[in-house]
Amino acid sequence: MPTQSRPVDQGEARRALARRTGSQGVRGVRGSRLVERRAPRSLITASIAVAVLFAAPFVYLVWRNVELGADLGEVLGDEITHTALRHTLTLAAAVTLAATALGTTLAWLVVRTDLAGRRVWSAILPLPLVVPSFVGGLALLAAFAPGGLVAEVLQPLGIETPDVRGFSGAFTVLTLLTYPYVYLPVSARLRALPSSIEEGARALGRRPFAVFRTVVAPQIAGSVWAGALIVFLYVLSEFGAVTLLDYTTLTTQIDRAKLFDPSAAAVSSLLLGLLALACVSAERIVTRRRLPFEAVSTAPVRPAPLGRWKPVATGFMAAVVGLALLLPVAVLGLWTSRGLTGDRLGGDGVGSEGVGSAAWNTAWVSVVASVVTVGLVLPLAFLAGRYRSRASGPASVVVTAGFALPGLVIALAIVAWTLQTSVGAALYQTFPMLVLAYVVHFGAQALRASQVAVSAVPGRLDDAARSLGARRWRRLRTIDGPLMLPGLVTGFGMVLMSTMKELPATRLLAPIEFSTLATEIYGNAGDGFYARAGFRSLLLILVSGVLTWALVIRPQRPPELVP
């Protein structure tokens, strides 16, 4: 096949093949992964079991609406529901666009250019993901709201700070805290991509941006989409920042009605779930045609020279990190320092007693939950990526859409389901149950990353190994494992950081007397113990930084760059 000398054009070749052989695919044709084999029954069973698990919250929501006799028409006809729906969609779309642009740009700058200090940037850039959104919101208000720290400095200079409440504040905070959902998969993808074509394009005189647009963009599109969808769903479920910044969305409506008007809360939750299912299905239809690329490389990468744009790029990175990470850290530091000086309610002002066990709990449960999550969704990723199966589409949609449900809804759904049986009741509020809640909550992130990982393995490599007599286990160890590693580690990292800051499911489902940094941060902030909340938030960022570096960034360090 002529295409074999042009590795990045595999997709095109397969499309051509698929056209020639009809839509039924190319069973048994060497060099293609497309619909080639029937999926093993065990894989289908495992995938369906996973999907059933993830469907549980949706089924619960339907049951809850029926049980409460919820009047869908009344809630849907209410003007405030329209406002909430409009706000939710506007915010989600705007944040997704901005975070996708930001995350992709940062990934390209870090992985592919001669920017200074790339290794440091790559360790710092994922970290905003771990900043709880209400902490980000508090920091934004403390700095930029009228009378805030930055506003006070700028006002004498005649500079008015922009309005930070409502849409603009929520948009800013969420964009800055969610871009890592795009940055992580895209940088992982870029690291696995051969730079030879880019170098060729540059040698032919293309400028860096043109190279990016014409050569790089088509290659990373799958990862960009994967991250963008996660951002979109995250914003649908977001609660902390929109509440704090006073922007009415479906989640704020669920919250205000949860006690006093449970049926209205049930309808809003169901609406959110249906919205997520619709959006994820639509995304599948839009992106279905695009086949996964297969180009991989372990060859040294030659960075694109930024030339006179270098200072601009560096300044841009510094601005992003400054706003998304340093600003919150500075505000948290200020709060912490007040606890060390002000009047205290017992103890040492920042309540350091017992904080070690909360930090340990946070780290331990997050690592376990991330490993289990990646492991559980992997069969589905294989099914969807390597085989043709009617089950894989709906299963992927359910797993992915679950991410848009607020944590409180997922937690209450799990409570309702587990307490149905005495076996479930025995597991209620145990460590495995908490891990299960995290799996259901964050499975979408791992699934998207795992799908990218599975598609990163060129079918012809595996087939070649098979024809040379390598058994399945050996192929996995020598081919699939190493090639999938960046994608899997990315999924692991995203779930890790999401779990570390998770709040409602942890509060309701953790074993009793099991506190995490996130539960302590929120509990303290709610009653004005900012010193304690600030101290714990700093610790959370520190712990996640260490874990991310050790488990996510270091293992997928790129091939050594050629100077």
Added chain:
Amino acid sequence: MSAMIRLASLLRPASIAPAIVVLASVLASCGGGGGDACAGRLTVYSGRTEALVAPILDRFNEESDVDVCVRYGDSAELALLIDAEGDRSEVDVFISQSPGAIGFLAGRDRLTPISDATLGLVDERFRSPAGLWVGLSGRVRVLVYNTDLVDPATLPTSALELTGPAYRDQVGLAPTNGSFQDFVTAARQQIGDAETLAFLEGLAANGAQSFANNTAIVEAVGRGEVPYGLVNHYYALQARRENPDLPVANHFFSDGDIGKLILVTAGGVVATSDQSDEAEVLLQFLLGAESQSYFSQQTLEYPLAAGVAPSGELADQPLAGISGAGGDLASLGGELETTEELINQSGLGR
């Protein structure tokens, strides 16, 4: 790196399901059993934050024969959880930050009546008439103001004045927050639904600014973003405790005004509890002199029992004058849907 590769190579699709089962059972064995975690102890769900109540619960563990086992969380979430647990609930005592959350459980028949010996420790204004919950400490509604921007001589005597032109765009409130919802419920009982709605509509028409919660309002007043805010008295005191330079102060409305209502933190015994005697021991301890002094001096709240006097600035505002002039706080928690409707209807929080 090679270790990670070896790890990744184990992730064979067919071997994953059994691996997960093995992993889960290992975790189950090291994570401890669920229902047994509090065996022999009194299980408490506390909507009051750990920093505020853990010290006094520790004292209870030392003083009494009963030990407590506590889950901390948000009052409304924990109330929903106890409701969802239903007959399988192993919770004995619910401590609520607000009357709304515990009133929700009372309305759902999830609480068991408390003995008269315990109920009798507090004035009947601060307990449920059906004896389902009892107030433990009190927070009073106040107007918090920025001391740099506001002349104390001009402060209003009634919350109703806040709908006037002098307060246009000047007042912060938290219309979706539980404490504001409880305040509105109390106001309804005092002045009726129609007048309450008119008051809320007046606030909305006067450009009242909405915030997420009490702490957010106090922060905003401290920055000068809004000069005034409707909050519980506790938050400005706590904010000043951490940041003595923060220019915020509490202003109390006149006795009998709807702006000067007390909202209790409360405790109740869950209906499915098999340790209701021990639960009462805990409630009585929390209403005893030591606990009430702790609430007065450490958590800066109103003590409700044992003859303990309020401390600090609360000492000048005796309980007798507050209460919302006979407002029947006991039925807070009932008909809360109407409260939510009134707030919605008024246009606040949109």
